[in-house]
Amino acid sequence: MSFLSGFYASLYYVAVVILIAGLVNKIVQYARTPAPLKIPTTPAPTSSGKVTLRMVREVVFFESLFKGNKWIWIFGWVFHFGLFLVTLRHLRYFIDPVWLPITFIQPFGIYGGIAMVVGLAGLWARRVLVDRVRYITSPSDHLILLLLLLIGLSGLSMKFAAHTDIVAVKNFFFGLYQLQVNPLPSDPLLLLHLLLVAVLMIIFPYSKLLHAPGLFFSPSRNQVDNPREKRHIVPWAERLEQE
Amino acid sequence: MAKADFEVPLLKPYAEIPALEPGAMAHSRPFVAKADFQGPLGFPGELVEDWQERAIDKMGELLGKYRSLRVYLDSCVKCGSCTDKCHYYLGTKDPNNMPVGRQDLMRKVYRRYFTLAGRFFPKLVGASDFTREVLDEWYSYFHQCSQCRRCSVFCPYGIDTAEISMAAREIMDSIGVGQKYCNEIIGKVYKIGNNLGLPGPALRDTLEGLEEDVFDDTGVAVRYPIDEEGAEILLVTPSADFFAEPHVDGLIGYGKVFHEAGVSWTLSTHASEAANFGMFIGSYANMRRLAQRIREAAIALKVKRIVFGECGHAWRVAYSFLNTLAGPWDFLDPRYPVPQHICEFTHDLIQQGKLRFDKSQNDDMVLTFHDSCNVARASRMGDRPGGQFEIPRAIIRATCNHFFDMEEETIRERTFCCGGGGGLLTDDLMELRVKGAMPRMQALNNVMKEKGVTHMAAICAICKSQFTKVLPYYGMEMEQIVSVHQLVSNALILTGQDRDEEDEEETSDEAA
Numbered sequence: 031m032s033f034l035s036g037f038y039a040s041l042y043y044v045a046v047v048i049l050i051a052g053l054v055n056k057i058v059q060y061a062r063t064p065a066p067l068k069i070p071t072t073p074a075p076t077s078s079g080k081v082t083l084r085m086v087r088e089v090v091f092f093e094s095l096f097k098g099n100k101w102i103w104i105f106g107w108v109f110h111f112g113l114f115l116v117t118l119r120h121l122r123y124f125i126d127p128v129w130l131p132i133t134f135i136q137p138f139g140i141y142g143g144i145a146m147v148v149g150l151a152g153l154w155a156r157r158v159l160v161d162r163v164r165y166i167t168s169p170s171d172h173l174i175l176l177l178l179l180l181i182g183l184s185g186l187s188m189k190f191a192a193h194t195d196i197v198a199v200k201n202f203f204f205g206l207y208q209l210q211v212n213p214l215p216s217d218p219l220l221l222l223h224l225l226l227v228a229v230l231m232i233i234f235p236y237s238k239l240l241h242a243p244g245l246f247f248s249p250s251r252n253q254v255d256n257p258r259e260k261r262h263i264v265p266w267a268e269r270l271e272q273e
Numbered sequence: 274m275a276k277a278d279f280e281v282p283l284l285k286p287y288a289e290i291p292a293l294e295p296g297a298m299a300h301s302r303p304f305v306a307k308a309d310f311q312g313p314l315g316f317p318g319e320l321v322e323d324w325q326e327r328a329i330d331k332m333g334e335l336l337g338k339y340r341s342l343r344v345y346l347d348s349c350v351k352c353g354s355c356t357d358k359c360h361y362y363l364g365t366k367d368p369n370n371m372p373v374g375r376q377d378l379m380r381k382v383y384r385r386y387f388t389l390a391g392r393f394f395p396k397l398v399g400a401s402d403f404t405r406e407v408l409d410e411w412y413s414y415f416h417q418c419s420q421c422r423r424c425s426v427f428c429p430y431g432i433d434t435a436e437i438s439m440a441a442r443e444i445m446d447s448i449g450v451g452q453k454y455c456n457e458i459i460g461k462v463y464k465i466g467n468n469l470g471l472p473g474p475a476l477r478d479t480l481e482g483l484e485e486d487v488f489d490d491t492g493v494a495v496r497y498p499i500d501e502e503g504a505e506i507l508l509v510t511p512s513a514d515f516f517a518e519p520h521v522d523g524l525i526g527y528g529k530v531f532h533e534a535g536v537s538w539t540l541s542t543h544a545s546e547a548a549n550f551g552m553f554i555g556s557y558a559n560m561r562r563l564a565q566r567i568r569e570a571a572i573a574l575k576v577k578r579i580v581f582g583e584c585g586h587a588w589r590v591a592y593s594f595l596n597t598l599a600g601p602w603d604f605l606d607p608r609y610p611v612p613q614h615i616c617e618f619t620h621d622l623i624q625q626g627k628l629r630f631d632k633s634q635n636d637d638m639v640l641t642f643h644d645s646c647n648v649a650r651a652s653r654m655g656d657r658p659g660g661q662f663e664i665p666r667a668i669i670r671a672t673c674n675h676f677f678d679m680e681e682e683t684i685r686e687r688t689f690c691c692g693g694g695g696g697l698l699t700d701d702l703m704e705l706r707v708k709g710a711m712p713r714m715q716a717l718n719n720v721m722k723e724k725g726v727t728h729m730a731a732i733c734a735i736c737k738s739q740f741t742k743v744l745p746y747y748g749m750e751m752e753q754i755v756s757v758h759q760l761v762s763n764a765l766i767l768t769g770q771d772r773d774e775e776d777e778e779e780t781s782d783e784a785a
């Protein structure tokens with residue numbers, strides 16, 4: 031086992047643990063924190079079935095963002111949809127046999143990669159050019175964009191410029207399933223790509239990337255508008271009634 | 274035009290997004306509550322010694338009690354969608370009045386004390402210690418949010434800056450830094466029963482006066498009862514309805530509608546206030562205590578139904594929170610929602626053809642309608658989403674011949690706040706109120722020019738008071754703001770009413 035393969039193997043173990051533990055921790059925290067009052071942004075759905083539809087529209091189409099700003103929506107949606115396709119495409123490195131739908135979307139995954147980069151570039155341009163967005167930007171907001179952009183670019187260059195040994199990469203990750211370190215190709219682009227992805231996994235639960243689970247817990251979006259029909263009361267508020 | 278010692282924004286034909294002017298409103302801060310006003314609400318009288326520590330503790334407590342706060346502080350991606358949506362930003366150009374800018378005043382403290390990234394890399398993620406300067410910024414800018422929720426409509430995660438402002442005010446109250454206007458008013462309700470501090474005899478007097486006026490006007494003995502045990506309906510209405518124009522014309526209208534409906538009703542001295550300023554200061558305990566008065570009055574007066582008068586945030590607390598705060602309402606008539614809005618009540622009667630109107634009585638006005646923020650984005654009327662937009666409009670259409678909406682971008686769920694909501698309706702914030710009214714004034718001005726609109730109807734005591742005060746700054750007349758039930762009152766033909774002349778075939782209205 032080379033030092034490099036060993037290093038990346040440990041890096042990925044650590045990254046996966048941090049990602050999963052961090053996210054589970056956050057999700058449990060969100061789920062456990064009560065929402066004492068009914069605060070859906072109205073007009074809001076009056077049944078839970080319709081709330082599910084509202085959430086689907088938010089997650090899939092970014093409905094509220096569409097109402098808010100068409101430029102952010104276009105770039106943001108292109109980036110996320112690209113990211114989604116790319117993620118699906120990458121599944122083939124982690125499962126065997128590869129499911130048919132995953133095989134099917136392989137070519138689209140490439141467009142996804144390009145879309146992701148284009149979307150990110152657009153978002154970044156807004157961050158620099160629009161004075162309001164520039165004002166609310168901290169260094170970390172730039173760094174996350176840089177990170178994702180570099181992930182996208184290094185990935186695309188492996189597709190279009192300097193190929194790497196995909197079979198070996200897959201073999202490396204399959205080895206990790208069995209606590210076994212198989213050799214990882216030492217192409218610089220691949221190493222950079224994998225390093226940055228691990229960094230992304232590690233920062234995920236500790237950064238604004240929490241918006242992904244956060245959306246599902248947002249009371250202004252996920253509550254049913256039925257306060258008159260059904261009494262909504264949480265334990266800490268109920269205790270006040272006993273006093 | 275009213276005199277101003279600040280620059281009143283110019284009204285333009287099209288909405289514009291202003292360039293940032295950092296610090297433009299840093300000087301705006303309401304009077305701080307004295308110890309006398311803090312005590313009755315359960316807050317320390319002045320800034321406590323270990324305020325920093327206690328503020329952080331309080332923030333931790335609220336993070337554990339309110340999922341909204343926790344999720345909203347974590348989730349913002351700084352996308353910018355909300356940045357041009359707040360009327361206070363549009364009117365003042367101050368970047369801390371961009372919703373995300375306002376949230377960040379709390380988020381930087383949250384990150385510093387409650388997140389790993391902020392603890393170890395504060396500069397990187399814009400985290401900051403809770404210093405005296407930060408506290409001053411909080412006091413200033415969390416009192417430049419009217420909690421109107423416009424930002425939450427456009428945020429991809431529904432982040433509601435109102436929730437953050439409420440939490441900030443609760444934290445400040447808990448360390449002894451309260452706002453005079455809100456806290457003094459809440460104290461008045463505890464002591465006297467309403468925001469204006471009108472005692473029972475004064476209310477009785479006013480109501481008797483109204484009965485006489487309506488009799489002189491119509492020849493019909495319409496009653497305005499108070500504290501009548503056994504009445505079917507308890508009417509809870511903002512205390513402004515008891516004395517100020519145009520509010521009181523609305524109250525006259527409610528009475529006429531009840532009269533025509535043939536139901537018995539009563540006001541209550543104990544619950545002579547629909548407003549609940551406990552919400553503005555984010556205090557569940559105070560909000561609950563205020564809401565309990567309504568329960569107590571309903572029980573004491575043995576009523577079967579509760580109806581609320583025209584008031585925006587009061588309707589939010591009533592519709593969305595009352596069941597939580599003061600329910601269950603199992604002792605009331607289950608055939609009716611608890612509570613009902615007076616507009617729902619009137620609209621039902623119109624649909625049943627039980628009210629007859631002479632719309633020409635409102636022909637001296639061309640109307641538009643201002644959707645109040647708390648009604649629009651934090652409540653509902655009727656059984657369908659959006660009823661809060663359609664029902665008041667249906668009432669206006671049933672009672673008036675001339676009605677035009679303002680630009681679509683400024684009404685319904687996108688409505689602009691009047692500029693005086695959220696506990697900011699106080700003279701020490703006049704500059705903020707005038708500037709924050711700009712987007713609404715602009716839309717009104719445009720519809721006046723394009724459609725010849727002369728009057729704007731509203732269903733909120735705060736909106737009505739705010740516009741009465743602010744319209745003159747923009748070269749308009751304070752009388753241009755009217756109550757929806759004032760229109761009803763003008764047009765409603767009471768059974769047995771003597772009418773000057775009689776030509777009109779009255780329209781008993783088509784379902785609108």
Ligand code: HEM
Nearest residue numbers: 089092095102105106107110153174175242245350352429
């Ligand atoms: C449930 C899944 C997700 C939803 C619904 C979602 C939604 C959104 C929305 C609506 C925005 C604002 C618009 C924009 O700036 O693009 C946003 C921003 C962002 N999202 Fe997501 N997202 C999800 C998952 C992810 C994931 C998995 C990542 C990265 C690994 C990610 C990275 C980002 C970044 C970096 C931004 C900020 C872009 C900027 O700086 O302008 N998102 N997301």
Ligand code: SF4
Nearest residue numbers: 359418419421422424
């Ligand atoms: S709630 Fe209203 S006043 Fe407050 S920040 Fe949002 S838009 Fe502005």
Ligand code: SF4
Nearest residue numbers: 349350352353355428
């Ligand atoms: S719209 Fe929401 S996520 Fe975007 S900057 Fe504003 S608060 Fe943050």
